[in-house]
Amino acid sequence: MAAVTYELKKTCKQSGARLGTIHTPHGSIDTPMFMPVGTLATVKTLSPEELEDMNAQIILSNTYHLWLRPGEDIVQEAGGLHSFMNWDRPILTDSGGFQVFSLSDFRNIKEEGVHFRNHISGEKLFLSPEKAMQIQNALGPDIMMALDECPPYPAEESYMKASVERTSRWAERCLEAHQNKETQGLFGIIQGGEYEHLRKQSADDLISLDFPGYAIGGLSVGEPKDVMNRVLEFTTPLLPSHKPRYLMGVGSADSLIDGAIRGVDMFDCVLPTRIARNGACMTNHGRLVVRNAAYARDFSPIDRDCNCHVCRNYSRAYIRHLIKSNETFGFRLTSYHNLYFLLDLMKKVREAIMEDRLLDFREEFFEQYGFNRP
Numbered sequence: 001m002a003a004v005t006y007e008l009k010k011t012c013k014q015s016g017a018r019l020g021t022i023h024t025p026h027g028s029i030d031t032p033m034f035m036p037v038g039t040l041a042t043v044k045t046l047s048p049e050e051l052e053d054m055n056a057q058i059i060l061s062n063t064y065h066l067w068l069r070p071g072e073d074i075v076q077e078a079g080g081l082h083s084f085m086n087w088d089r090p091i092l093t094d095s096g097g098f099q100v101f102s103l104s105d106f107r108n109i110k111e112e113g114v115h116f117r118n119h120i121s122g123e124k125l126f127l128s129p130e131k132a133m134q135i136q137n138a139l140g141p142d143i144m145m146a147l148d149e150c151p152p153y154p155a156e157e158s159y160m161k162a163s164v165e166r167t168s169r170w171a172e173r174c175l176e177a178h179q180n181k182e183t184q185g186l187f188g189i190i191q192g193g194e195y196e197h198l199r200k201q202s203a204d205d206l207i208s209l210d211f212p213g214y215a216i217g218g219l220s221v222g223e224p225k226d227v228m229n230r231v232l233e234f235t236t237p238l239l240p241s242h243k244p245r246y247l248m249g250v251g252s253a254d255s256l257i258d259g260a261i262r263g264v265d266m267f268d269c270v271l272p273t274r275i276a277r278n279g280a281c282m283t284n285h286g287r288l289v290v291r292n293a294a295y296a297r298d299f300s301p302i303d304r305d306c307n308c309h310v311c312r313n314y315s316r317a318y319i320r321h322l323i324k325s326n327e328t329f330g331f332r333l334t335s336y337h338n339l340y341f342l343l344d345l346m347k348k349v350r351e352a353i354m355e356d357r358l359l360d361f362r363e364e365f366f367e368q369y370g371f372n373r374p
């Protein structure tokens with residue numbers, strides 16, 4: 001019995017969107033869905049109980065970061081990530097591919113793996129497909145990601161082709177190194193940048209390896225949104241409709257809706273909690289920078305149309321005061337609200353797909369939010 005399976009429930013008549021359920025050893029997940037990011041085994045400033053209250057179905061954590069701190073051996077001795085962080089719902093870990101390329105100032109990519117420098121201690125490290133799998137087997141997430149190279153944007157076509165071919169060989173090595181097939185699912189990551197024929201080559205290579213799910217990597221790396229949407233338009237149809245599709249690193253409200261319309265089922269991004277720590281909030285009427293002086297005497301909620309615990313109990317003036325005073329509780333309130341906002345948005349997206357009206361929902365939301373019309 002495969003550890004991770006996908007049940008396609010409905011395809012939207014208005015778009016490429018679909019409703020589904022991903023079944024994992026730690027529970028089921030309704031899609032399309034957003035994954036809060038818990039890089040160091042915590043979704044920054046929030047407790048597992050608060051994440052359950054806002055109905056976070058699954059969280060993401062990071063192989064690279066947990067390998068460096070506290071070390072996968074300590075997490076394994078704790079009984080795995082679920083026990084270590086007291087989260088009993090599904091967990092997905094990214095393989096480290098992105099962090100090595102985004103965090104380390106020195107890196108040397110070879111066939112056997114990538115040599116780089118620990119971004120904390122400066123010591124030289126080496127990450128191979130086999131090492132990435134060994135770490136993820138020790139951490140014990142329900143879904144693991146293959147080790148890939150996330151090339152910079154833009155990248156020369158010749159570089160991208162060689163990178164895609166190495167990422168495909170690494171994916172095969174990850175599959176061969178996969179130990180706990182009954183309790184952990186392994187997803188492949190499609191690369192290829194904005195080159196349609198390379199996305200096709202990457203998809204063909206990985207589909208032939210029959211992963212239970214596929215991520216679309218190499219996006220949300222500085223490309224314009226219309227480039228991302230174009231890449232999605234010709235990439236998602238290449239992927240099997242009976243398996244989940246995960247767009248990595250995407251989390252603004254407009255990109256989540258546009259990704260779902262193009263058939264994406266899973267998203268993750270640090271954006272909601274990262275901007276929260278800068279005192280910026282996502283609302284149904286656009287972004288609100290609550291630390292601005294304009295809100296010093298504004299006793300209304302962050303978002304009058306939000307039903308979250310924060311919007312029902314705290315005012316902009318109070319939250320602004322906490323943020324300006326560098327009070328941790330202020331960051332907790334903005335983080336809670338931003339995650340609730342995106343999780344609630346995905347619930348509305350699933351409802352709109354059920355009613356075959358996702359494009360209408362996009363129009364209404366974009367109008368209300370103030371996104372410039374396409």
Ligand SMILES: CNc1nc2cc3c(=O)[nH]c(N)nc3c(CCO)c2[nH]1
Nearest residue numbers: 094097098150217218219220248249
């Ligand atoms: C914020 N943008 C972003 N683009 C990504 C692209 C990739 C990618 O191509 N591969 C892997 N393994 N992870 C990725 C991640 C980290 C997860 O959010 C990304 N994050």
